[in-house]
Amino acid sequence: MLYNLSDYLFARTTGYIGSLMDLVSRAAARAIRTGSERIDQALLDRIPIDAAAEAAFKDTRATIAYYRKTGRLPPELRA
Template identity: 60%
Template sequence: MLADELSDYLFNHTTGHIGSLPDLINRGSGRAIRAGEERLSTGVPDRVKIDEAAECLSCNQ
């Protein structure tokens, strides 16, 4: 299950910004499907551009 396997990873990747999470999951899922992986794993969100809110929070830390 996504919540059990990737919760900390996704929290860190979105810098805790809740609005960025659905966007990251949607983009990451689409990327995984197009790549033939058909599964959201830790490497996939690393290849997805995060939204501006998460990016700004990341820069401020």
């Protein structure tokens, strides 16, 4: 289910609803076309989305992982 992938989806789309809708729509279409009828992270990893979201993915994912581990933002993001 997609709710199990909330951190991944946020990191992948950098929180932009347009990027999220594009990703989920493309994944659903591919899942139907291939007959798997299942959206999982492996499928989502193969779906390209907008360049800005793709470029920010690794940094956003690292920030989320740091926050989950420490409960704080990374030092470079603290004001």
